[in-house]
Amino acid sequence: MKPKWRGPLVVIFNVKSKGIKMRTLFLVLITLFNVSLLAEECELKFTGTPYCASLEWTKGPLLNDTSAFTLTILDETTMMPISPKEEIDIYSWMIMHHGHNHGGPLFGFTEVSEGVFKVDEARFFMGGMRGHWEIRVDLKEGDTLISQIISKVPLK
């Protein structure tokens, strides 16, 4: 007679019966889950620095209208938001197919809490151009670029 499926507890119970502690299994699963979440939060790496960042679109991104996003800079070790000691610059950049790359309309940004930057009025357009837009974040000391992250704007 086929055994009836009684849900995950039975599976875990059976695993325990094979000598693996249930607590260990839970810990492994939770760790794997957290690692995958942290990887998403830390998708953009500032090379050569202890920082990474995540970018979340809160409006859009839209063509020919204003878009908004939140950029969070994290300490790679603690995964806590952090204000970099370097100056920060956030701007849009157009990569054109024929190579004449250039910036877009300037926008302001506000640090609303430690390491969390909000942009409310990013503007993207094509206007006959062939290419794609990027959001670029520079870490600078004076005029010296320390590190940069680039995130392609997923315009539809």
Place this chain on the structure above:
Amino acid sequence: MIKNLTLLLLIFLNSCGDSPFLEEKQGTPLIASEQLQSGLSLPGGLYNFTPKWRSGPNIGSESRIQILVTNSEDRPTSIEGDLTLMLWMPTMGHGSFPVTVEEVGVGLYEASQVFFTMPGYWDIHFQVTNGDDMQEVLWGFTL
């Protein structure tokens, strides 16, 4: 007499520089100046536009333009139809973010969200659309 006139005409034509608007369609009044000495007139003279920079012109950040619209009798008048401003960079073959135009008084319009994204030669197309009919005049300048 005819020879002299022909000679004068040739000298006059040779003294003209290249127009940045040579490739634009015919019938479009051509003005290439950052600061206008006179207004821009639509073909037929239905409306005359006198633009004035309220902010800018800036590269990258927002510029704003105030536009006085007058009729053939030189009086401020509201446009029958829609006034649209379109930025275009003919040397690069692309435009910019859509300009917002708002009538703030009779014959007085404010254009905001004017973004020039790079230095170079730009045209601002002043377009009046009424039903299927569209007329335009250009304001060209180098930033």
